Amino acid sequence: MSWSKPRWVSPLRAWPLVMMLGCSTTSPTPTPASAVDVRPAAEGPAMKPTSDVLAQVTAELVAKHGEAQRARIERGVAQVALLWRAEDGDLGAFAREQFVSDPQVLDATFARLERLFEQLDGHMLELGRETQWYTDLDLGPLLPVEPLVASYDPSSHVTEDLFRAKVGFVVLLNFPLTTLEERTRQGATWTRRQWAEARLAGRFSMRIPADVRQESSREVAAANLYIAEYNVWMHHLVDERGERLFPKGLRLISHWNLRDELKADYADPRGREKQRTIVQVMERIITQTIPAAVIDNPRLDWNPFTNAVTVAPPQTVEADAPPREARADATREADVRYARMLAIFRAERKVDAYVPVAPTRIARAFELGRELPEARVKALLTQVLESPLVPRVAAEIQSRLGRKLEPQDVWYAGFKPGAKRPxxxxxxxxxxxxxxxxxxxxxxxxxxxxxxxxxxxxxxxxxxxxxxxxxxxxxxxxxxxxxxxxxxxxxxxxxxxxxxxxxxxxxxxxxxxxxxxxxxxxxxxxxxxxxxxxxxxxxxxxxxxxxxxxLGQGKPTAESERERVLGDFWQTWERSGIAMVDMAVWHWLYANPEATPAQLRDAVVSISRDVWNRYFAPVLGGEDTTLLAVYSHMISYPLYLPDYPLGHLIAFQIEEHLSRKGLLGAEFERMATYGSVTPDLWMTHATGAPVSAEPLLRATEAALKARP
Structure with a gap:
């Protein structure tokens, strides 16, 4: 299984933000603009217009456009005032010029903005793709300038520029900001135009300075490059006898390829030895006891159990090996993994002050990004982690393996078709x-x-x-x-x-x-x-x-469907654990904002052990195992990991629906064209029911009962 780079979102396509204006598409009740200050205290007050000024502007607009427009006017003026700064000029003059009451003009304004933002978003994405072209793609050794180019975000100034050009304020004056509660409660009754308006306004619900955005982009790009080049040359892993278990030329990136190699080794006669070696490599990476010199270096041999490093014999070095120093240096990696994570956290903390309704990266990830509260996500994952089905599925795996389960079996791949083939x-x-x-x-x-x-x-x-x-x-x-x-x-x-x-x-x-x-x-x-x-x-x-x-390697059968269900359950269980670690680490970061990389390392190790001991050790043993912290997303994409178990739960509901319809292509297109509405509304449209763990749990229970 792989990963997807999190959906690229320019500042223009920011996730719809929850603005506590108390406004609704159907019954707006604006909060006074003075109630919220979106600027950090260090920069002083935002100097927003006074309530007297807002009342005067509102009265003038109502007099001009009529009482029927009062609700829209009150809402729009309050929304503009929330982000208006003294340097933006005369709010009243702006509102008198830009408030639109004519339905035809409003429709034309909406259409032109929608067209503009498709082009602006698209071209900004393309520019960003170009800046990361050489760091993302395998086009040979990087030039020294490439990491610098990759860290540049050409879109970082666009939102502020649009506010300065007053375009953002035109949107806020004429279209409604909505809360997550409103979108969840009322969204099913909205027209598609109302949904599009909500997403349009949501783009301008915060005003983050360009330098703050740029710093966040720079740190994410640096972490991505660090992860992209974190390879282990497997032929150069040796045991105390100098034996090599893996073939020459096998270069695996952490964590994806390491994990997938471990999963593939179930079909290997020496698979258990290989798996234990990979587990030891993973533990070294997590605890940062891996020698820095062996990372992506095919000229050194490394025993991950003893941590001894030696120069590889010339005949073992790959013919096309990249130039690297061949010096037997066992000095450990200096907590670079956690320094990268801390750098992203500190950049995110600078964003916090500009989003008062979601003043942490945690809140933004769940309330604004997923539009699913963290408590609900945690409840879904806990439902899987604590399911009584876990030991029953584990017992079937143990029976197939003919041995007690071990920590690496968290990635057991035997349910997958073809898993018995090397x-x-x-x-x-x-x-x-x-x-x-x-x-x-x-x-x-x-x-x-x-x-x-x-x-x-x-x-x-x-x-x-x-x-x-x-x-x-x-x-x-x-x-x-x-x-x-x-x-x-x-x-x-x-x-x-x-x-x-x-x-x-x-x-x-x-x-x-x-x-x-x-x-x-x-x-x-x-x-x-x-x-x-x-x-x-x-x-x-x-x-x-x-x-x-x-690949032409088999068609689905009743038995393969049973295997698929058990495999989905086992993967969801594993990914629920890594998501719990990811969430807990970010809570620790906010509780310890001045932490050093070493302190963060110790915290991650402790949290991963605690989650393992609570949910996984009773089934797999290996008390105090740290494996749940190996996922590279934790380093380069903050709080992405909960999307994996959620994705499995959602995928299972979709598969269940497809099994009834039998029209994968047409149904996939129908689902994918519904758009970015709230999660439960999308799922109800796609499958007839909101997001839930119940379909997977019911199917797993049935699969266990159907054991041949």
Missing amino acids: ESELDALTRKRYPTAEAFAKDLPRILQGMGFSAEKADWLAARIRVDASRGAGHAQQALRRGDFARLRTRVEKGGMDYKGYNIAVHELGHNVEQTFGLYGVDHTLLTGVPNNAFTEALAFVFQARDLEL
């Missing part, structure tokens, strides 16, 4: 079929037809997707402007695309298909996309679950 066989198949990224791109129409799309629709989709060889594990990146192309990135080694890369590519293709339908098929481009990242992950999982079938 991955080397699948590698040979995919490398032959896809020697290059271009070969995979040429096969997209066939793959898409295999997913249930018509030949015409498959060609249409393939023409709007581009495939690139990734420097990192792989990701998907959408287009935001019709005419641009969604990008599918996956790792393609020199010998061709191995099965891991193929599996990632099919996952990312699911993202790209969702993104393409969401751009071209939605009725308002302001609604482009899905509710949040968990939904795009869910739709990508639908594709990924069929990767072997697309």
Whole structure:
């Protein structure tokens, strides 16, 4: 399983923010503008207009446009005043000029803004993609300038520029800001135009200075590059006898490839030895006891159990090995992993002061990004983690393995079709079929037809997707402007695309298909996309679950469906654990804002052990294991990990619906074109029910009872 780069969001496409104005699309009751100060105390008061000024402006507008417009006027003036600064000038003069009461003029204003923002968002995304072109793609060694270019965010000034140009204030004066509670409670009764207006206004619900945005972008880019180059050369892992368990040339990125190699090793005669070695490597990475010199270095041998480092014999070094120093230095990595995480946290803290209704990254991730409260997400994950089904599924795994379970079995892959086949066989198949990224791109129409799309629709989709060889594990990146192309990135080694890369590519293709339908098929481009990242992950999982079938390696049967259900449950259980760690770490950061990298490291280790001991050790043993903290998202994408278990729950509901309909292509398109409404509204439209863990739990119970 791979990952998707979190949906690129320019400052213009900021997640709809919850503004406590008490306003509603149907019955607005504006809060006085003086009630909220969006600027940090360090910068002094925002010097917003006084209540007397607002009352005067409101009275003038009502006199000009009529009593019937009072509610809109009161709401709009309050919304503008919330972010108006002294340097913005005369609020009254602006409001008298820009308030629109004529329905036809309002419609034209909406249409022109929607068109503008599609182009602006799209071109800004393309510029951002260009700045990260060489750090994202496998195009050879990086020049010293590349990390600097990648850290530059060309969109960082756009929102402030639009406020200064008064465009943002025109939106706030004429269109409604809404709360999450309103969108959740009333959204089902809204028209599509009302939803588009809510998303339009939400773009201007905060005013964060460009330098603050830029710092956040810079730190995320630096963390991404750090992760993209965090490889382990597996042939150079040795035991005390100097034996090498892994083949020459195998270079695995942390954490994705390391985990996927571990999962593949169940079919290997020496798989348990390999898995224990990988677990030890992971533990070294998490605790930062890994020698810095061995990271992405094929010229050194390393025993991860003793931590001894030696110069690799010349005959073991890969012929195409990149130039690296061959000096046996066992000095540990100096908490770089946690320094990168801290840098992002500190950049986010500077954002906090400008978003008073969601004054932490935690609040923004759940209330504004997912539009699902953290408490509800935690309850869904706890329902899975504490399910009595866990030990029952574990017992079946133990029976299949013929041994007691161990910590690495948190990634047990035996439920997946073809799991009993050595991955080397699948590698040979995919490398032959896809020697290059271009070969995979040429096969997209066939793959898409295999997913249930018509030949015409498959060609249409393939023409709007581009495939690139990734420097990192792989990701998907959408287009935001019709005419641009969604990008599918996956790792393609020199010998061709191995099965891991193929599996990632099919996952990312699911993202790209969702993104393409969401751009071209939605009725308002302001609604482009899905509710949040968990939904795009869910739709990508639908594709990924069929990767072997697309290779011609078997059709679904009743037994394979049972296996799929058990596998989904086990993966959701594991990912619920990593999400709990991610959330707890961010709460710790806010409680300890002056922490050092070493203190953060110790906290992450402690939190991961606590979550493991509570939910996983009773089933898998290995008390105090830290494995749940290995996911690289924790370092480069703050609070992304809850999207994975949510994505599995959502994917299962979608799969359950598809099994009844039997029309994957048409149903996938219908779901993906509904747009970025609230999660439960989207799910009800897609499957007939809100987001829930119950379908997965019911199906798992039935699968266990159906044991042959």
